[in-house]
Amino acid sequence: MNITIRQIETFYYTAKLGSLSLAADKLCITQAAASMALKEFEHQLGEQLFERVGKKLILNDKGSAILETTAEILSKSCELATFFSEKPCLCGNVILGTIPSIANYVMPEYITSFIEKNRMGNINIHIGNSQDIIDRVLRFEDDAGIIDKCCCQPTLRALPWLKDELAICVSPNHPLASKEEVTKDDLQNCRWIMREYGAGSRRVLEAQIKAHDIKLDVLCEMEHNEAIMTAVAGGDAVSCLSKNVLSDMIRLNRIKTLNTPFMNMHRQFYFIIHQDKYRPRLLREFMKHMGLEN
Numbered sequence: 345m346n347i348t349i350r351q352i353e354t355f356y357y358t359a360k361l362g363s364l365s366l367a368a369d370k371l372c373i374t375q376a377a378a379s380m381a382l383k384e385f386e387h388q389l390g391e392q393l394f395e396r397v398g399k400k401l402i403l404n405d406k407g408s409a410i411l412e413t414t415a416e417i418l419s420k421s422c423e424l425a426t427f428f429s430e431k432p433c434l435c436g437n438v439i440l441g442t443i444p445s446i447a448n449y450v451m452p453e454y455i456t457s458f459i460e461k462n463r464m465g466n467i468n469i470h471i472g473n474s475q476d477i478i479d480r481v482l483r484f485e486d487d488a489g490i491i492d493k494c495c496c497q498p499t500l501r502a503l504p505w506l507k508d509e510l511a512i513c514v515s516p517n518h519p520l521a522s523k524e525e526v527t528k529d530d531l532q533n534c535r536w537i538m539r540e541y542g543a544g545s546r547r548v549l550e551a552q553i554k555a556h557d558i559k560l561d562v563l564c565e566m567e568h569n570e571a572i573m574t575a576v577a578g579g580d581a582v583s584c585l586s587k588n589v590l591s592d593m594i595r596l597n598r599i600k601t602l603n604t605p606f607m608n609m610h611r612q613f614y615f616i617i618h619q620d621k622y623r624p625r626l627l628r629e630f631m632k633h634m635g636l637e638n
Contacts, residue, residue, distance in 0.1 A: 351385035419624030441470040441477035441486035449588040492544035510609040511601035534582040549584040
């Protein structure tokens with residue numbers, strides 16, 4: 345058997361990009377050379393790794409079974425090339441799955457400051473809800489994830505990361521905006537805009553209204569934080585969002601948060617990774633950058 349790094353690269357990028365021509369572009373080779381490398385790789389393994397549907401290549405069960413192994417080989421070969429260098433190369437790509445509030449309001453600062461020092465590495469963000477991220481990490485589609493709920497999957501390791509503070513928010517013109525403290529009776533007399541069912545901020549709010557036996561008058565549900573903030577700022581509705589999400593609107597005095605001392609408005613963010621996932625140097629260094637030494 346004489347498997348080459350080029351054959352492994354061609355298989356890996358074809359699987360990840362879903363196209364042989366895109367893989368060829370990524371590797372700066374012709375499509376004919378990529379096709380030959382992929383065919384030889386399958387010949388060496390004695391297995392067909394893709395289903396060929398017209399011009400499309402769809403990864404089959406055999407290909408899926410070796411995808412993580414090929415990623416590990418490529419990561420290690422990259423690390424080996426600079427193993428004795430005083431400044432090892434942090435090249436490669438990391439796909440990090442996370443929820444919208446983290447992706448849009450927390451991660452940009454971490455990513456830009458990291459890439460500024462490690463320009464050969466790419467940190468790519470995939471956005472979804474917490475369950476979607478868990479499923480993708482289980483399937484090795486995302487290298488790691490950040491979610492806002494506890495994960496009990498035995499094959500995943502969950503590391504506590506940041507704590508996020510949420511707040512009840514209103515327009516500065518809302519009658520409650522001038523109150524020093526808001527009571528549960530005040531909240532029951534409001535019209536609410538809620539995040540969709542299953543959203544992290546909604547789970548925190550629902551736990552608190554259940555604990556304090558508060559009945560809410562729900563005006564509508566919205567999937568996007570930005571839509572909720574615009575609606576709240578321009579009307580008389582009330583909502584509950586992360587303070588990270590609200591920070592710019594608060595600074596511009598378009599939204600005000602309410603003081604609700606009887607409510608515990610916090611949630612924990614968790615960094616999750618598959619126990620069988622090989623952690624390339626780029627991923628390990630980014631975890632350190634996030635404050636995750638373990």
